[in-house]
Amino acid sequence: MYGLRAARLFDGTSGSPLKHPLVLIEDGRIVSVFANAAGLGDTPVIDLGDVTLLPGMIDSHQHLVLDATDDSVIHLASRSDEEVLARARLAARSALMAGITTVRDLGDRSFVLLALKEELAREPAAGPELLVAGPPITSPHGHCWFLGCEARGVEQMRAAVRLHAARGVDVIKVMVTGGSLTPGSVSHELQYGAAELRAVVEQAHGLGLTVTGHAKGVRGVAAAVRAGFDGIEHCLFLTPDGFPLGRAVVDAMAAAGTYVSVTAAFKRAPELDASNTRLAWLRDVDSLYRTMWQAGIRLVLSSDAGIGPAVPHDVLPYGAERLLRTGMTCADVLRSLTSLAALACGVADRKGRIASGYDADLTAVSGDPLVDVNDLLRVAAVFRRGVRVR
Ligand SMILES: [Zn+2]
Structure with a gap:
């Protein structure tokens, strides 16, 4: 003692x-x-x-198999599981050194991170506690299909959840909409129908697992909330034209107690093009999250670490100041990074x-x-x- x-x-x-x-x-x-x-x-x-x-801070959205370079997806494709694991071990260690003591990984390839999770459970001082989703469930050739879990139809969705549970994951991650990381994928388009999403939630909850969904488009956010998802990643309300406010969806999320994972931590200032459209885009995102916060939605700061050079695996605390723009106080931000993140990740009894x-x-x-x-x-x-x- x-x-x-x-x-x-x-x-x-x-x-x-x-x-x-x-x-x-x-x-x-x-x-x-x-x-x-x-x-x-x-x-x-x-x-x-x-x-x-x-x-210790909790980052509820990382990708330890991606190396935080401009070509993270291409690099991943060229690496063996052993090499991916070795790099993930170093990435996890860098998070711990920044004070991030729990990492929830939402995008593994072929379950390689289960070995790292076990390793760090045996030897906690070597890295953060790892919570893992395994490969996200996505539609055939959908967003992040290359991570290895494509499913279509109610039966395949249920089977994918059962497989993940049998492997020992902590959470189920579903790609509800497309995403920018995957060529040919469109961020505002839905990947699944209501029955498929509902089947995932029923099967996962029946096995004691929570479900979080990648949803950048407003139709995806609405569909995930209706299906009973516990959390939504990004939650950007994208449409082909921008960010119109889906007030009914916001109210539904507040009523359901859905956790929104705000992937807003960046180490480098986002690059601006000549017309500053990127800056305008960020202001839209800030006002979107402000609306959610004012509606009483539980916002958890996270990072999406690994996908590019602005988001290395120790980036999370860089997002704290950004969260103040939602109207949060410093105490609200600290709760978002600790006790609230623990609730969202299902570890609030010990983290x-x-x-x-x-x-x-x-x-x-x-x-x-x-x-x-x-x-x-x-x-x-x-x-x-x-x-x-x-
Ligand atoms: Zn992600």
Whole structure:
């Protein structure tokens, strides 16, 4: 057993920091949290100094098999499973060093990440805890078909879910609409009908798994919500003409408690073309997420890490400032990255909070991210299952 001291603590939920906390840790778990505690007798105490201790961040949307280059998909096609696994191991490690202690991967190839998940479960200090979806379920030659799970029709959809469950995935990911990463795929077009989507949800929930859907087009978002999806990735409301507001869809999501995964973390500023259309596009996205937040929808910051050079696997905290544009407070942003992300990923019983019984996955940053969320980038220490890794 040992104790951790810091100047401030964000516990995953409360908007006011605990001053001069002492966190007791044993066997990788948090035993108790004290405010202004005096000595602990013979128990050793690490004093981290003038830092804020917070629950390790959770990135609920990564792709560890993609290498965060302009040609990530082409590179993947040229690599063996062994090479993909070796690179994924390094990518996961880079996330941990940035204070991201849990990674949910939503786009594996051929289930290679199951081996890394097991490896990191045996040796937690080597990387973040991995939650995996396996290859996303997509339509024949649909978005990300090259990851290896094409299905069409109710029976094939059910069979795909059963196969994933048997392999030991944590969540089912479905490509509800097309996406920009796949040549020939159109982001605003639906890939599935209502019966197919409903079949996935019924089969997955029956097996104790949640379902999240890639949906960039408004028809896809609406179809996923109607089918009972637990979460929606990107959720961009795209149509052939832009981002019209689907108010009925927004209200339906708020009523259903759907989690929206806001893939808005970028390390590099998005490149602008001469007419600044990219900038205008981003402003539209910001106003879309603002509308969702004001409607009471649960927004979880995520990254889509791996798909390109703007989104390496340690990028998540760079998105925190962007989330403020929705009208969130700093505390809302921190919740989105910790306790809310834990709920969305189905691990809220042991992740995302600093409280008795929770995993001792902790990040310490200089400054106070409850005042300036960019302090999340000033990482001073990282603990994974109670072991200091940075
Ligand atoms: Zn993705």
